[in-house]
Amino acid sequence: MTDSTPAATPESVLTLRELAVSFGGNHVLRSVDLEVPTGFTGLVGPNGAGKTTVFNVVSGYVRAAGGDVRLGGETLIGVAPDAIARRGVGRTFQTPKLVAGISVVENVMLGLDGRAGPLAHLRAIAGSRRDSRPARERSLDLLERFGIVEYANEEASALPLATQKIVEVARALIASPRLVLLDEPAAGLGAEDVEAMVAPLVELAADNDLAVVIIEHDLALVSRLCPRLAVLHQGGVIALGTPAEVLAQPEVVDAYLGAGFAAVGP
Ligand SMILES: Nc1ncnc2c1ncn2[C@@H]1O[C@H](COP(=O)(O)OP(=O)(O)OP(=O)(O)O)[C@@H](O)[C@H]1O
Ligand SMILES: [Mg+2]
Structure with missing residues (x-):
C-alpha cells in the first residue's frame, strides 16, 4: 500500500x-x-x-x-470536540469559559468528559457521568498542586481572573492528556500569579511527558x-x-x- x-x-x-x-x-x-x-x-x-x-x-x-x-x-x-478531548487533547480558552452556578472542583471535573467550551453549560446541567469520588479526588489533587484548593467549593465564575485561569489549566489537565x-x-x-500557575504546570508536564x-x-x-x-x-x-x-x-x-x-x- x-x-x-x-x-x-x-x-x-x-x-x-x-x-x-x-x-x-x-x-x-x-x-x-x-x-x-x-x-x-x-x-x-x-x-x-x-x-x-x-x-x-x-x-x-x-x-x-x-x-x-x-x-x-x-x-x-x-472528529467532534469532546471526542478529540477524549483522545488526549486538553485546552484552555483565551477568555476563561467556566460554567456558572457550579463549583471550582466541579468545573475541573468537566474536563474528564472533554466538556469545556460552548456546550459545557448545557452538559453540566445534564450531569456528569464522571462525578464519582475518584474524579472529585483527582480534581481536588490538581487544585492542591496549583495552590487553589481553598476555592474548591466556591462558584468558579465569581473568582478573580487569575484563579479562573488556573482552574482552566487544571480542567485541561485532569483527563491525563497527551x-x-x-x-x-x-x-x-x-508576576506572582504567573509563577503560581507555571511552576506546577512545568512539573506536571515533565512528570507526564506532556506536549504543551x-x-x-x-x-x-x-x-x-x-x-x-x-x-x-x-x-x-x-x-x-x-x-x-x-x-x-x-x-x-x-x-x-x-x-x-x-x-x-x-
Ligand atoms: N469564528 C470566526 N469567524 C470569523 N472570523 C474569525 C473567527 N475566528 C477568528 N476569526 C478571524 O481570524 C483572524 C485570526 O483570529 P485569531 O483569533 O485566530 O487570532 P490570534 O492570533 O489568536 O489573535 P490574538 O493574538 O489577538 O488573540 C482574525 O481576523 C479574526 O477576526
Ligand atoms: Mg488569540
Missing part, C-alpha cells in the same frame, strides 16, 4: 500539514506546517495572526478548509518556558527554532514591528 501523506515523525505528538482555514473570504491560515514534540512549544505572532484559530481547529471547534491535523498517527479532521493547548494562560496576571503548546504575547515568559518557538504570520509558520534564533530573524522582527514589538520585546 502507498500513502502520499508524509508520516508523522515518531517524536511528533501533534502534526499540522498544510493546514488552511478561511472565514468567508478571509484566509486566516493558508498553509501551516508544524510538528509538536513533548515538552513546551511556544506559538507566537502578532494579534490576529490566527494562533487561536490553530487551537480551534486542533480541538475541533473550527473546520479546516484544507490540510491535516494528526495526533500521533491519527487524523483529527472531522497534548495540552494553553491560549494566553498568563494574560492579565501579575502555549500561545503567549509575553515573549520573555515563552522564551523562558519553551525550548522551541513557532512564529505564525500571514497564514503560515515563518520561523521555528529556539527563542534566541527565532526572535533574531529579520522576518520575525518585521512581522512584529507593526504590532509594537519594539515596545514589548524581551
Whole structure:
C-alpha cells in the first residue's frame, strides 16, 4: 500500500500539514506546517495572526478548509470536540469559559468528559457521568498542586481572573492528556500569579511527558518556558527554532514591528 501523506515523525505528538482555514473570504491560515514534540512549544505572532484559530481547529471547534491535523498517527479532521478531548487533547480558552452556578472542583471535573467550551453549560446541567469520588479526588489533587484548593467549593465564575485561569489549566489537565493547548494562560496576571500557575504546570508536564503548546504575547515568559518557538504570520509558520534564533530573524522582527514589538520585546 502507498500513502502520499508524509508520516508523522515518531517524536511528533501533534502534526499540522498544510493546514488552511478561511472565514468567508478571509484566509486566516493558508498553509501551516508544524510538528509538536513533548515538552513546551511556544506559538507566537502578532494579534490576529490566527494562533487561536490553530487551537480551534486542533480541538475541533473550527473546520479546516484544507490540510491535516494528526495526533500521533491519527487524523483529527472531522472528529467532534469532546471526542478529540477524549483522545488526549486538553485546552484552555483565551477568555476563561467556566460554567456558572457550579463549583471550582466541579468545573475541573468537566474536563474528564472533554466538556469545556460552548456546550459545557448545557452538559453540566445534564450531569456528569464522571462525578464519582475518584474524579472529585483527582480534581481536588490538581487544585492542591496549583495552590487553589481553598476555592474548591466556591462558584468558579465569581473568582478573580487569575484563579479562573488556573482552574482552566487544571480542567485541561485532569483527563491525563497527551497534548495540552494553553491560549494566553498568563494574560492579565501579575508576576506572582504567573509563577503560581507555571511552576506546577512545568512539573506536571515533565512528570507526564506532556506536549504543551502555549500561545503567549509575553515573549520573555515563552522564551523562558519553551525550548522551541513557532512564529505564525500571514497564514503560515515563518520561523521555528529556539527563542534566541527565532526572535533574531529579520522576518520575525518585521512581522512584529507593526504590532509594537519594539515596545514589548524581551
Ligand atoms: N469564528 C470566526 N469567524 C470569523 N472570523 C474569525 C473567527 N475566528 C477568528 N476569526 C478571524 O481570524 C483572524 C485570526 O483570529 P485569531 O483569533 O485566530 O487570532 P490570534 O492570533 O489568536 O489573535 P490574538 O493574538 O489577538 O488573540 C482574525 O481576523 C479574526 O477576526
Ligand atoms: Mg488569540
